[in-house]
Amino acid sequence: MAITVWGVGTARTLRVHWALAELELPYRTRRIGSRTGETQSAAFRALSVKEKIPVLVEGGATLTESAAIVTWLGDCHGLLTPAAGSEERMRYYEWMSFILMELDAHTLYVMRKHGDLKQLYGPAPAALAAAKAGFEKQIRWALPRIESSAHLVGESFTGVDILMTTCLDWAAAYGIHLPSELHAYRQRHHDRPAYRRAMARNASARRRASAGDA
Numbered sequence: 550m551a552i553t554v555w556g557v558g559t560a561r562t563l564r565v566h567w568a569l570a571e572l573e574l575p576y577r578t579r580r581i582g583s584r585t586g587e588t589q590s591a592a593f594r595a596l597s598v599k600e601k602i603p604v605l606v607e608g609g610a611t612l613t614e615s616a617a618i619v620t621w622l623g624d625c626h627g628l629l630t631p632a633a634g635s636e637e638r639m640r641y642y643e644w645m646s647f648i649l650m651e652l653d654a655h656t657l658y659v660m661r662k663h664g665d666l667k668q669l670y671g672p673a674p675a676a677l678a679a680a681k682a683g684f685e686k687q688i689r690w691a692l693p694r695i696e697s698s699a700h701l702v703g704e705s706f707t708g709v710d711i712l713m714t715t716c717l718d719w720a721a722a723y724g725i726h727l728p729s730e731l732h733a734y735r736q737r738h739h740d741r742p743a744y745r746r747a748m749a750r751n752a753s754a755r756r757r758a759s760a761g762d763a
């Protein structure tokens with residue numbers, strides 16, 4: 550079934566391009582960007598009134614939310630996700646929820662809102678500092694696993710490695726100090742050929758994608 554991805558140029562859109570590159574699936578890209586007004590077009594709003602990228606369209610189905618898209622694609626194609634009901638799948642859900650809530654939404658995105666987007670959300674230096682400290686505290690939970698294993702779940706690369714790498718890239722772009730093990734983990738994943746192909750697909754039409762954009 551034909552696949553279309555709406556959205557380029559951010560850490561969250563990269564997740565979807567990366568999953569598709571790992572799966573070696575052909576797809577079409579609608580190169581709309583964040584904060585350009587393009588998510589408010591009638592054509593895009595017909596797909597998602599959230600006015601947020603990425604969006605995946607496959608056949609007649611529309612799927613929003615980057616982590617849901619990565620996981621769905623993995624499940625459909627038998628790669629990137631552990632089997633349903635397995636202990637590895639249990640861990641996959643745990644990592645996915647942790648990354649989305651504790652790294653993406655509660656800390657990095659708060660930094661973006663009150664940093665780069667402060668003209669929209671208002672300057673809030675205390676919230677910014679607390680979000681940075683929150684990231685540094687929460688990421689400690691990931692350290693033992695990353696120090697002892699190549700990937701977050703089981704013995705192979707999965708969708709949560711995509712989510713984690715994009716959050717670490719985002720943190721590095723914001724100048725957050727990361728222990729060397731986390732940089733080594735990032736580098737290993739950046740060396741994947743699919744990551745490089747995805748970065749090229751995700752490059753914004755206006756400028757090269759910045760890992761810190763979301």
Ligand SMILES: N[C@@H](CCC(=O)N[C@@H](CS)C(=O)NCC(=O)O)C(=O)O
Pocket residue numbers: 559560561562582583584585586588600601602603613614615616762763
């Ligand atoms: N939880 C969503 C967040 C999506 C999101 O916030 N996307 C941003 C860009 S990364 C967006 O489209 N913002 C609206 C805009 O920039 O016009 C996901 O992970 O897909």
